[in-house]
Amino acid sequence: MLDLNGNPATSYDPVQKVWSGCSLHSLYNEELTVGQIIFRQLQRQPQRIFQISHTDNTRLTRFQMLQNAAKIGCYLRDQGFKKETDLVGLMARNSTHVGALAYGCLFNGTPFHAVNPNLEHKTIASLYKITRPRILCCDTTDYEKVKDIGASLGALIITVNGKLPGVLSVADLLQNPLPDDYEPAQFQRGVDRTMAILCSSGTTGTPKAVTLSNSRKLFEMHSTKSPGTFMANSHVAMLANCPKTSAQKLRSIKHLLFAGGHCLVATLKKMQSFLHGSGILRNAYGLTEVGTMVSYNYDTQSKPTSVGRLMANIRVKIVDSSGELQGPKGLGEILCHNGQPWSGYVGNPQATAEMRDSAGWYHTGDVGYFDEDHHLHIVERKKDMLKYLGMMYYPHEVEEVIGQMPDVAEVCVFGIFRETEGDAAAASVVLRSGSKLDPKHVEQYVRKNVSVQFKHLHGGVQFVPQLAKSANGKVNRQAVKAAYLRDATQS
Template sequence: MLDLNANPTTSYSAEQKIWSGAYEQNYYNDDLTIGQIIFRQLQSEPQRIFQISPGENTRLTRFQMLKNAAKVSVYLRKQGFCEDTHIVGILARNTTHLAALAYGCLFNGTPFHAVNHNLEEHTIQNLYSITKPMFICCDAQDYEKLRKVAENLGVTIITVHGRIVGVLSIQEILQATLPDDYEPTRFQRGIDRTMAILCSSGTTGTPKAVTISNSRKIFENHSYLNPDDIQYAPSTLDWLTGLITLITAGVYGTVRLISKEIFSPAHFLKLCEQQSISWSVLAASHIAMLANCPDVSVKELRSLRYLLFAGGHTLVATLHKMQSHLRVEGILRNAYGMTELGTCVSCNYSTHTKPTSVGRLLANIRMRVINDNGDAVGPNEMGELYCHNGQHWSGYCGNSTATAEMQDSDGWFHTGDLGYFDEDNYLHIVERKKDMLKFLGMMYYPHEIEEVIAQMSQVAEVCVFGIWNETEGDAAAASVVPKPGTHLQSAQVEQFVAEKIGVNYKQLNGGALIVQQLAKSANGKVNRKAVKAAYLKEEQNEAADS
């Protein structure tokens, strides 16, 4: 529900100290899965274009997408996929047949576990060891990376994009004949079944598999979409935003524009100009890149009705600059959510007047602010954000302890984020309690890099932290204390990490500094915040001297 200024309405109970989004009724029977809802949508106006992949030069109608997804569902049934513990692993980019693969799983009530293709092999192995998929679908270019993982798990691989001799491809599955009487699988309380499994990490960096139910909240907050909208998100299916755009396209019948290219301002502008994107979901870092791109203008972005962004902090000056590239106010919207919640919980429709906020709560969302004493506090008081979305959550696969830590017995999610509500009921995120950092859209933890640096024979102590910039995120940097009598240079540390860690986002992209000691708290623990402050001060001094 929106107020007279077209902003979400949020109320506050001073007695309970709870903020609540507007109440909205669910219009779908609780027995329906999202797969069944999408199946019916794809049946309407069957010749209407549903998906466009400019890079592959493919266009699929609703009927073609429906038929392809149904064939995937039939294949799953023949392979014995009938329980919600029968999982399909997906590690793939946004290419022509990815949506049919995912929708086919939804039609059959089969959860898929989506994992990012940029992750290291051992991380992928750990994640799939949790959910034990019956087979893994990947792009041909990642086959060698996945081959050993599949062998260790005793499962086969199916290629989604590209072909390999002797390996089943989704194109072969789509050649099958479809029964005329095909229907999606029916369930009792389909709304509570696990629909998908995405990836998250705990405070120790241990991978966790997050279940996402068939709750309508994943799409209901975007009911303003219609079949004339052309939507685009660069995120793959393993991100919540990637899943949201997959679902909203199917439910509301928008045109789904896809590309396997990583985000760049030039590519985005080209898509806007050639395909007339009207709704897009980007990362906060993408907004910074766009805002500071010299080629951006109102003309290139004139087709946009909604430009949502999430996943990090954006400078006020950047938001103002981005707003100047858009034809009217209200297009640029900042959203906040968590994978565990399976939806956006707030959205700022007024970034031009409330640039530091992530907006008001969306429908059927409740939130409390809990201080260090465990007490609920009121407006303009900071604390950890607790969120209640009123939906069923099956927790983390195979990790009941972490599930209980995330969601308490009353159903409140402990987000680990510090924030407050202002006097207008707008939510502000101050910082994360967790140590997790994000660089180039990929999550990592300081201790992962610290453990590598600690392998150097010259190293006595090390502290890794993130140096944030709005384009890339948290670049890892390290302060290193050498052992007495040894000689160690920053370049040696950076080179060692480069040799031991094979992915770019865990490199020391923020540099390294050799120091005599690390700042520590009274109990002897390394004070990461103070170490970082000393590092930045040293950088400033060096810059001043030069």
């Protein structure tokens, strides 16, 4: 429900000190799964274009997607995938058949565990060790990367975007005939069944396996029929500063939604200037664990630093470090409540209890406040975490590598924010006496010993006589960073 200005309606209870989005009831029977709903929708207007893959230069109609997904669902059924613990691991980039794989799992009521293939091998292995999928789906380029993981789990590997000798592929599955009477699986209270397992962003350490139920709130929280697109905040900065960007090339976009972090106000204004006519730049805030958006800023022109008002059926309260509830303008941790069941993190009951308390409130770890118009503003994270080109990492992960160098006495790693990239890792290093080490040697050492580029020292290296420390003797990361930036400006 929107107010007269087209923004989500949000109310505030001054007694309870809780902000609430409007209340909406489900449109669907609770016996239905998301897979059953998608199956019926794909049967409508079968010749309508459903998917355009820029990667493969392919187009699929609703009928073609339905056929492909149903064949995969039928294959899973024939392989005995019946329990919620019968999982499919999905580790693939965008290509023609990724959607059919996900829909096929949904049709059969089979949870899929989606993992970013750009993660380090050890992280991927640890995630799949938790969920233990029976099938691993990957791109041909990642086959060697996951072959040993599949072997350790006894999992069958299926390639998604091509064929390899002796390896089953999605293309092979699509050659199977589809029974005329095929129907998606049905369950009692399908709403409570686990639909998928996604990875948390890793803001509190190694990514966790987050369960998502078949709640239709995934569909009902927001919808639009106007042409639009969704992208990360860093991509907005890249697009706004690209010399080839023009209003003419973006003329079909009516809504451009971004999430994942903040953008400079100047960048937002520049991006807005490229949106033709009534085109609007929008911002959203959400958590993987909640399964949907928490808030939505329908117009960043009036409040560019806000993530908007609350979505339907969402409640939020702000709690300061002493546990006191805050009113408007009061700063504290953002706690949110969506009224939905959550099975937690797979195999991690302690982290589950830390994320969502017994009353159903999610402890986001984000610090923020509401303004007088009930718009939510995010200020910072409670814990250290950096994000570069969309990939999360912790400073200590890079520090441990640099600390292995014999000439290094102390090291502090921090992020240098770059609008188009995110937090580029930089390091202040204290050398041992008599060392002849050069900053380039440190950068080269990290490149050699860290397999993923997003943890490399793109922000540079500085040698210092000592690191700033707090009264308790701990390195003061923010003070070290401030000194680094100050010296960089003066040099």
